Amino acid sequence: MNDNAQNSTHSSPGEAENPMSGVLRVERMPHIWCPGCGIGSVVTSFAEAIKRSNLNHDKVAVVSGIGCTGRVAGYVNFDSIHSTHGRAIPVATGLKLANPDLTVVVVSGDGDLTGIGGNHFIHAARRNMDLVVICVNNFTYGMTGGQVTPTTPTNANASTTPYGNYEYPFSLPFLADAAGATYVARWTSLHSRNVTQSIEEALQKRGFSFIEVITPCTTLYLRRNRLGDGVDSLQYYTDNAILKHGADTRETSIDFQGKFLIGKFVDRQKPTYLDAVNQRYAKLIGDDYQLYGKTEPEKKAEQEQAAQQEAGGA
Ligand SMILES: Cc1ncc(C[n+]2csc(CCOP(=O)(O)OP(=O)(O)O)c2C)c(N)n1
Ligand code: SF4
Ligand SMILES: [Mg+2]
Numbered sequence: 001m002n003d004n005a006q007n008s009t010h011s012s013p014g015e016a017e018n019p020m021s022g023v024l025r026v027e028r029m030p031h032i033w034c035p036g037c038g039i040g041s042v043v044t045s046f047a048e049a050i051k052r053s054n055l056n057h058d059k060v061a062v063v064s065g066i067g068c069t070g071r072v073a074g075y076v077n078f079d080s081i082h083s084t085h086g087r088a089i090p091v092a093t094g095l096k097l098a099n100p101d102l103t104v105v106v107v108s109g110d111g112d113l114t115g116i117g118g119n120h121f122i123h124a125a126r127r128n129m130d131l132v133v134i135c136v137n138n139f140t141y142g143m144t145g146g147q148v149t150p151t152t153p154t155n156a157n158a159s160t161t162p163y164g165n166y167e168y169p170f171s172l173p174f175l176a177d178a179a180g181a182t183y184v185a186r187w188t189s190l191h192s193r194n195v196t197q198s199i200e201e202a203l204q205k206r207g208f209s210f211i212e213v214i215t216p217c218t219t220l221y222l223r224r225n226r227l228g229d230g231v232d233s234l235q236y237y238t239d240n241a242i243l244k245h246g247a248d249t250r251e252t253s254i255d256f257q258g259k260f261l262i263g264k265f266v267d268r269q270k271p272t273y274l275d276a277v278n279q280r281y282a283k284l285i286g287d288d289y290q291l292y293g294k295t296e297p298e299k300k301a302e303q304e305q306a307a308q309q310e311a312g313g314a
Helices: 039-051 069-074 086-096 110-116 120-128 172-179 192-206 218-224 231-240 273-286 294-313
Strands: 060-064 079-081 103-109 130-139 183-188 208-214 239-244 260-267
Touching: 039 130, 060 069, 060 086, 060 130, 069 079, 069 103, 069 172, 069 208, 086 110, 086 120, 103 110, 103 192, 110 120, 110 130, 110 172, 110 231, 120 172, 130 192, 172 183, 172 208, 172 260, 183 192, 192 208, 218 231, 231 239
Parallel strands: 060 079, 060 103, 103 130, 130 208, 183 208, 239 260
Antiparallel strands: 183 260
16 A cells, blocks of 8 residues: 555645645655656646546556656656566556556656567557556657657657668557557647546546657757757647547658647457456356456346346357
8 A cells, every 4th residue: 555645735734735646746846857848747637637537546556667757656646666667568467467456557658668668568459458558758768868769750860860860660559559459549748638538538448548648858859859948849739730539540650840640549449358368267167267357246247247148048
């Protein structure tokens, strides 16, 4: 159990209560992120979504990998794991399988999730592991000095591609969709209300939910590419992000400083990994099989449904 009480305020007498206390570890502020960085905006959206969700905070766990975004795990007032680079998803998977009652949220960077952790990402999506995965995509390895990542747009400058990136980037919504994710959305840090709403939806949904948030890395990506400051990025998002819910994810690629699609692209139903495990073993073993990871009402409903189907088929 988290040693911070769910509704703790951390405010002194006479001091206004921080509206995010209870969700964030406000006593750890100020945070480490640079001025104009978009990570804080994603954290605020996440905190707001959790507040609106009415989830029991003791049943929420947050896992991150390593990087500037990886530091999110240290600021949220939940049981959280700041895991190793690229391993946020396997750690989150283990947590979910060991305690299926938990709502497990991964918050990590583009490099962490889709570079070193890329294989874990696609396989968790393929299995439809019941996780909410939020990717802060700033097109760079922020923490380690602005190296090129799998999402850096072609032609963009990075410390490892000083003459411009000559590789083709991943479109993360396309990758997640193709791998099997059941919820896929993309926003920017400008669209904080939409990010909140998407996280709220994903928290309610069972299955692999993926939310990409395009954000500025002011200190490295913007500076190296002479793109101004965080406000200039917000202007770029205003002028170039095109809302298209339900867009074919093959259309979601991002060219350097070009126009790009945002919205909720995928929202489909499919048995989760644990549903599939239960269905398979229940069929093989029959009544002796104890459904794994189901609440008592869920078990009862599934047993009644199975009995009805059997009666109907007999
Ligand atoms: C196994 C391993 N390899 C490399 C590193 C160095 N490393 C730490 S953070 C990081 C990049 C993080 O980039 P990203 O996930 O995009 O997060 P950001 O800092 O941009 O938020 C790297 C390469 C490491 N910590 N561990
Ligand atoms: S280096 Fe970039 S990603 Fe890291 S805190 Fe600074 S602006 Fe944000
Ligand atoms: Mg990054």
